[in-house]
Amino acid sequence: MAFEGTGFLTEGDFDAYLELTCREIREDMTAEDAEFFSELYTGVRLVEFEDLVVDGDTATAQVRYDRPGDSDYPSDEVTELTLVREDSEWRLC
DSSP states (O other): TTTTTOOHHHHHHHHHHHHHHHHHHHHOOOOHHHHHHHHHHHTTTTEEEEEEEEEEHHHEEEEEEOOOTTSSOOOOOOEEEEEEEEETEEEEE
């Protein structure tokens, strides 16, 4: 998968995040989004990635994130990600 490296979360690296997103998200991003992303995701780490379900060129996966020392990111909270295949790569969408 295109997003196996999740250093962009820990570092708040907006450009790395954009490389992993689908065309639709990349086209809608603004400078304000970059600032928001950097503040929101700095220090967040991917804890677990599971239950990947692929249906043609779309997929969903269950993920758990946390940010050590921040109760807004409890490691037991599961989020569903939607992915699409673009140009032979899986992208967050």
